[in-house]
Amino acid sequence: MIAVHNLSKTYTGNTVLNIEHLEIEKGKSFGLVGNNGAGKTTLFSALLDLIQPTTGYIENNGIKVNSSEDWKSITAAFIDESFLIGYLTAEEYFYFIGELRGQNKADVDALLSKFEDFFHGEILGKKKYLRDLSKGNQKKVGIVATLIGNPEVVILDEPFANLDPTTQIRLKQIIKELSADPNVTVLVSSHDLMHVTEVCERIVVLDKGIVVKDIVTSAETLKELEEHFGKNAIADTVEEANQ
Amino acid sequence: MVKHFVSLQWKSFWRSASMSSGLFMKIFMAFWACWLALMSALGGIAFYKLVKEKLELDPLETLNRFLIYWWVGDLLFRYALQKMPVINIKPLLLLPFNKNKIVSFAFGKTVFSFFNVIHAFFFIPFSLVLIKNGHPVTNVLLWHLGLIALAYANNFLNILLNKKDNLIFLIGGVLAIFGGLHYFGYFDVTVYTAPFFQGLYDLGWMVFVPMAALIVLIALSFRSFTSDLYLDAGLATKSxxxxxxxxxxxxxxxRTATFLKNDIxxxxxxxxxxxxVLVSVFFLFYGLLFFTGAVEAYDGPVWKIFAAIFVTGGFLLSFGQFxxxxxxxxxxxxxxxxxxxxxxxxxxxxLMVIATLISTVLASGYLYFGWDVYLAIIVASIYNIGVNSHVVLWAGAYVKTPIDLTSNKKAFGDKQAFNTKTLLLSLPKMALPMVLYAIGHYAYSPNAGYALVTIAGIAGFAFKDAVFTKIEKIYKTEKYKTLSAYKQKN
Known part of the structure; x- marks a missing residue:
């Protein structure tokens, strides 16, 4: 579904992303883990053609993202609050996205009714603009909006951050259901190793822009990841001590 | 402690996103600031001479009559434009500072604000001229001191009033009514206020009135500010x-409706x-300057078109450029x-077309000045819709200033469109219709001038698709630059 070819991104001599080859199969759920500055958001932004790669390119469903826009109709993403329109209410926002994706109000309402649990009565029918909602509630709106119009690729950057425990559990359920659909490819990034191992069938670890691990999730994955990041922490301490 | 505050302020000024804009913009801003200061200073010097020789009135008394308008106008201006000092307070709350100190610093900062300093450029030269012309030094100094106190009283009054919404319309309305009554000679408010300002000069002790008012205002705003230093009180964002x-x-x-609904x-x-929208309402009245013959320089026939472009295009120009x-x-x-x-x-x-049409209908009030004037407005409206709407969008494509929708306080306006491309594109907006009209007017007749502008307007429609395609291309090539520019917030 998604293929990364020789992708690199350099800001003033500082390479923040460098991936020679990465292929994500259709219908899979794909997890991206890494410390701050590992290049997760950069990769997602490049995938959405929001930044221009220094070298290489990304293909989405066989379409080069920076030369055609045809991938847009099958792709939905929520990266950060710049994907929300602050002066709309949640309903207005959902309908707006719906209209862009060729869904009428009834379609959108039908979809929203499935997420009443997830919203926990804090989103719909509230007399508030999105900019006045809490961070967590904004996130709920953004996540659900990506599901409007049956996208084939769903990209969520740090979807678990800022959510309360109940909502985190519900979100995991939602992602699992999504990835059960053989037509939907889900891409998730997270700092929470436990959540990612639970919802993703494949996990890639980025470190300073380079793929350092590529694991098919199994019972041992969590331990492996914890060891990897724990080792990093130890290595850093040793390095500091040596200095 | 104060050293810390000052260094914070220094950094926030020099590192703000708007400062890092191009060198051209910095020079441009500096130029305008100097220009304004210079003009004020010249005004201060020239005022004395002009009033004395041309009008044969006493300059000081004349100025004192109008000072009430200066004072209220200044308050209005501040209310609309001066930024409140709250912005950077939040991160300081948890640090081991005394709250009084935070507030004093925030207030101290406003003392050096552009809005306070600018008055000095007029009043200091004027006072010097007064002294040079034989007015007693003490009286002039006391008068001057009184005015400084009044300017600063406005500074703190604004801090207090800024929490109240819509007050600006009340004050502005009162000012407009008194100004109108004065202009048409029904009631002259200055008769009642001039003695106060004159008193500052004549009677030394009067200076204590504005001083006392200033001290009371400082105390009040200080108290209201300190007690409001909570996240859910003064620092809260209202919803x-x-x-x-x-x-x-x-x-x-x-399909356009999807976006139209959003834009509304x-x-x-x-x-x-x-x-x-407010700006476009102001522009509706802009024509009065021209059509009433109030300003001599604007009496030439070509200026009619200039005025009419603004009267009908206020919204188009102010919205479209962004x-x-x-x-x-x-x-x-x-x-x-x-x-x-x-x-x-x-x-x-x-959206721009609809707003232009509404303005054109509202501008029918100009029929009072004759059919000829309204004809100019209709012609300009056609030109606005046919040509300017496209040009404005085209120029906008080069503007990459992020807009903070929720705040309308920008001391100098946005550093927006001042790059060479947009400057070039502003020529056809204003100059072209004026030139076209002038050609028709002087070569044949006024109606020929109108006809030429109208034809240009209608011809503009024909290029709509071509222009849109061109703009689309610009947006595509500038996409990444625009995205990264919008990411930087102040």
């Missing part, structure tokens, strides 16, 4: 209960966007959705 709106009747515009909400719900910056806060969303750029553009275009 009102609002309703979901249904604008489905707009669906007749087809954008204008209704955001301070910054609302103020463009497309697509209005959508800057969610530009990544727009860029990752399946959007036809032409539909997005044509929504903005329709």
């Amino acid at each position: 009102k209960d609002i309703k979901t709106e249904n604008l489905d009747w707009l669906n007749r515009f087809g 909400k954008l204008i209704k719900r955001n301070k910054r966007a609302k103020s463009t 497309v697509p910056s209005w959508d800057s806060s969610y530009y990544p969303l727009m860029m990752s959705q399946n959007i036809k750029y032409k539909e997005y553009l044509s929504s903005k275009w329709w």
